[in-house]
Amino acid sequence: MANPRSIIRALDKHWEVIEYLILTLSEQSTWESKTLLVLMKRFDTKELPDERLQQLVNAEILVKLPRSDDYELNSIVRDFVSQLLNEHQLGLSSDIKNRIDEINIALEALHLAMYNNDTAMLIRGIKSIEKLLSEITKQLQHDTHAIADIVERAKTADNQMPLARRYQEVLDTYERYIVPMTELMDTGASGKFYPLLEQTETVLNALSEQLATQGALIDHQRGLRVLNARVKELQRIGRETLTNSSATITPLRDEYRRHNNLSTAVARLLGEVRKRGLKYTFADSDLPLWRKEQPRRITVDDSLKDFIAQVRDYQPKTVVFPDLIDDGETVQQEWLDEAAIEQSLLNSLPITDLMHWLIENYGQYQDASLIKLYHRLIRLPTVLAVHQNELTRHELKHHAIQLYSHSLTAHEPRP
Amino acid sequence: MNLDLKQLPHAKQLFKQLNSGTHLNRDHDHQLFSALEKHSEQYSELFKTLGFELVINTRGYAYFKTEKTSNTDTHKLTKKLALFMLLLFEYQADAGVDLSRFDQWRIDNELMTILWQKHHSLLETEDINNMDELKSVLKSAERVGFVINENNNYRLLAAVYRYLDLFEELELQRAYKKQANNTEQA
Numbered sequence: 001m002a003n004p005r006s007i008i009r010a011l012d013k014h015w016e017v018i019e020y021l022i023l024t025l026s027e028q029s030t031w032e033s034k035t036l037l038v039l040m041k042r043f044d045t046k047e048l049p050d051e052r053l054q055q056l057v058n059a060e061i062l063v064k065l066p067r068s069d070d071y072e073l074n075s076i077v078r079d080f081v082s083q084l085l086n087e088h089q090l091g092l093s094s095d096i097k098n099r100i101d102e103i104n105i106a107l108e109a110l111h112l113a114m115y116n117n118d119t120a121m122l123i124r125g126i127k128s129i130e131k132l133l134s135e136i137t138k139q140l141q142h143d144t145h146a147i148a149d150i151v152e153r154a155k156t157a158d159n160q161m162p163l164a165r166r167y168q169e170v171l172d173t174y175e176r177y178i179v180p181m182t183e184l185m186d187t188g189a190s191g192k193f194y195p196l197l198e199q200t201e202t203v204l205n206a207l208s209e210q211l212a213t214q215g216a217l218i219d220h221q222r223g224l225r226v227l228n229a230r231v232k233e234l235q236r237i238g239r240e241t242l243t244n245s246s247a248t249i250t251p252l253r254d255e256y257r258r259h260n261n262l263s264t265a266v267a268r269l270l271g272e273v274r275k276r277g278l279k280y281t282f283a284d285s286d287l288p289l290w291r292k293e294q295p296r297r298i299t300v301d302d303s304l305k306d307f308i309a310q311v312r313d314y315q316p317k318t319v320v321f322p323d324l325i326d327d328g329e330t331v332q333q334e335w336l337d338e339a340a341i342e343q344s345l346l347n348s349l350p351i352t353d354l355m356h357w358l359i360e361n362y363g364q365y366q367d368a369s370l371i372k373l374y375h376r377l378i379r380l381p382t383v384l385a386v387h388q389n390e391l392t393r394h395e396l397k398h399h400a401i402q403l404y405s406h407s408l409t410a411h412e413p414r415p
Numbered sequence: 416m417n418l419d420l421k422q423l424p425h426a427k428q429l430f431k432q433l434n435s436g437t438h439l440n441r442d443h444d445h446q447l448f449s450a451l452e453k454h455s456e457q458y459s460e461l462f463k464t465l466g467f468e469l470v471i472n473t474r475g476y477a478y479f480k481t482e483k484t485s486n487t488d489t490h491k492l493t494k495k496l497a498l499f500m501l502l503l504f505e506y507q508a509d510a511g512v513d514l515s516r517f518d519q520w521r522i523d524n525e526l527m528t529i530l531w532q533k534h535h536s537l538l539e540t541e542d543i544n545n546m547d548e549l550k551s552v553l554k555s556a557e558r559v560g561f562v563i564n565e566n567n568n569y570r571l572l573a574a575v576y577r578y579l580d581l582f583e584e585l586e587l588q589r590a591y592k593k594q595a596n597n598t599e600q601a
Contacts, residue, residue: 162511255515262515262579263508265586270501278494278541286585287493288577289481290436290559291467 007077010059014052016043018061021073022081030070036062083142093180096139099132100184100196106132107203114210119220122207126223129200133230140234140241147173147245154252167256174253178246185242197235204228334369338376345377345408354378354385355394355405367396377408384411418457425450426461433462433469433479436489438560438574441475442518451477475573476560491542495552496561498541500578502534517579522553522562522569 011018017039021031031039033053040049047055056062062071073081106128113121154170185193208224272281344361351357354377358370365373378385385406393402420426425447432439432447441448451458451471459469468480484490503522506529508514531538531546543549553569556562562569 163513164511166513255513258583259508259514261583261586262504265582266501266504266508268586268589269582270505273498273501274537278498282494282497282581282585284490285482286581287490287497288581289484289489289493290438291434291479291481291484 006059007061007074010055010061011077011081014056014061017052017056018073018077018081019085022078022085025073025078025082030065030072033069033071036071093177093184096136096181097184097192099136100192103129103132103196103200107200110203110207114207117214123220123223126207126220126227130223130227130230133227133234137230137234137237140237143177144241144244147177147248151248151252163256163259167252170249170252171256174249178242178249181242182246185238193238194235197231197238201228201231204231334366336365336369336373338373341373342377342380345380346382346410349383350407350409352407353388353392353405354408355392355401355403359394359396363397365397367399370396371401378406382411383408418461420461423450423454423457423461426458429458430462430465433477434467436479436559438476438478438572438577440560440563440572440574443560443563443572448475448477472573472576474576476576478560478574492552492555492559495541495543496556497578497581498538498543499530499549499552499556500575501582502530502537504579504582506530506533517571517575518573520571522571524567527553 020039020043036053037049040052053062057064057071060074061077063074064071106125110122110125110129112118113125150169150173154167183191185191204224204227208221208228211221211224269281341362345351345357348357355370355374358374358377362370362373377383385408387404388407390404391402392405393400394405429439429447429451432444439448439451441452451469455469455471459471462469462479469477470480471477503526504514504517506526507517507520512520527546527549531549538544538549543552553562554564557564557569560572561574562571
């Protein structure tokens with residue numbers, strides 16, 4: 001086991017080399033000695049490369065792999081420097097799940113300690129839960145940075161690189177991390193994370209009351225308060241981490257999915273165009289249209305010019321109307337009290353010969369007026385008019401007429 | 416809504432462009448598009464009063480909506496553009512290029528030549544008979560704001576989403592129909 005001081009000193013002395021190794025960790029995690037020696041040469045120092053390599057190995061910053069000439073970074077150094085450089089590898093959602101299970105076990109132990117009044121066991125349980133909560137908090141924060149790094153790598157990768165390769169890490173992350181974490185942190189019945197935190201909070205509150213009643217040490221009570229605050233903080237961090245991670249990674253995943261949808265649509269439509277032609281693939285109404293500026297100039301049509309020319313030469317035609325001649329035969333229109341005649345007719349029903357009845361009662365009127373009355377009366381809704389079978393002749397004031405006169409009876413029209 | 420025309424100093428210029436059939440694009444007509452976005456409600460109301468329906472898409476383009484046009488040139492151009500977009504996007508998808516970043520593609524002479532050589536028979540059936548005519552399609556598309564010419568190379572603008580959305584919509588309709596048929600048969 002290396003001395004911590006010598007590790008810190010070696011880190012300071014060989015920082016450029018270690019920083020480079022950490023920053024390239026996502027591409028390579030082990031190195032051959034000759035690769036490392038080449039790397040040492042790049043960073044100018046007074047020492048020879050193999051001397052520097054030896055110092056790193058002696059300080060246990062680089063560890064030789066068993067049965068191999070390759071080296072890897074000491075895991076403690078790797079985690080420590082990664083944290084310092086904000087270089088994060090995405091953790092596993094199963095790690096958080098495991099820690100949640102461990103908290104469950106620790107809570108059971110707390111219950112037992114409370115029941116048995118075992119203070120030592122209580123303190124051990126609290127410490128254990130505190131450690132687990134702290135680890136979960138650390139991992140969630142760490143994962144947020146790691147996801148941001150993944151998205152950045154996908155966005156800044158070579159444009160010419162096939163999209164499937166470029167976004168592979170994004171898609172993997174979504175499936176491997178976001179989906180299980182969403183399930184884990186679901187606030188509904190299927191989620192484990194929040195119910196556990198709530199349960200932890202309840203147990204801690206009960207424990208706090210019990211300790212207060214028993215007059216426990218102030219330090220123990222303070223420890224509980226801190227732990228309670230940590231639970232609340234973790235609830236917030238959990239929510240934020242998932243929201244931020246989803247918000248960061250989902251647009252890229254959607255972008256990839258949209259790419260796939262679009263490329264499928266394009267391939268299929270083009271196949272259709274090849275088989276059936278463009279005209280039958282797209283209806284005219286489907287295709288994007290845009291306004292086409294209409295000419296704003298108003299011109300006078302030739303036909304309008306002809307019309308105006310004709311108007312200018314217009315001369316009114318003189319039409320000679322005939323003079324009014326009074327030959328004494330012009331019949332003035334008569335005024336008939338039709339309502340009274342109708343009433344009289346209804347009172348006289350049944351009538352066997354309407355024309356005969358009219359001549360008899362209203363023979364003083366002009367021939368035209370009588371005939372007009374005749375036609376009006378046979379259409380009254382309150383009478384039923386039926387043709388007579390025999391032709392009859394009637395003498396009017398000026399003319400004689402022959403007709404199959406109607407006989408009339410009362411008729412009750414249907415409502 | 417009370418319209419304060421003093422707040423809409425670009426109204427005249429915007430109307431002139433939109434009424435001429437041009438699509439405004441955020442990354443090309445930056446100033447005008449920003450003005451439009453900033454006072455979108457007022458401009459929509461103003462143009463509505465004049466009988467025009469303004470469409471502002473959040474992906475960065477705007478135009479006057481038109482469902483019918485008697486102009487045969489517009490019909491011809493939109494068909495030719497649809498075909499060009501299909502060919503271009505298929506080519507890029509085959510090359511594994513990210514289709515959503517179409518606004519970063521450079522459509523140079525070389526790319527147009529490849530498309531012409533690969534698909535000239537298909538283009539000819541749509542009355543695009545040589546490279547010059549293919550270029551003139553893009554030149555016309557530039558006038559209405561679908562592409563921009565930068566140093567003799569063309570670049571697609573956001574208004575192209577109108578075609579891409581149509582392609583996806585038609586594919587979606589086809590998938591629904593297929594699903595419905597399968598359900599009926601089952």
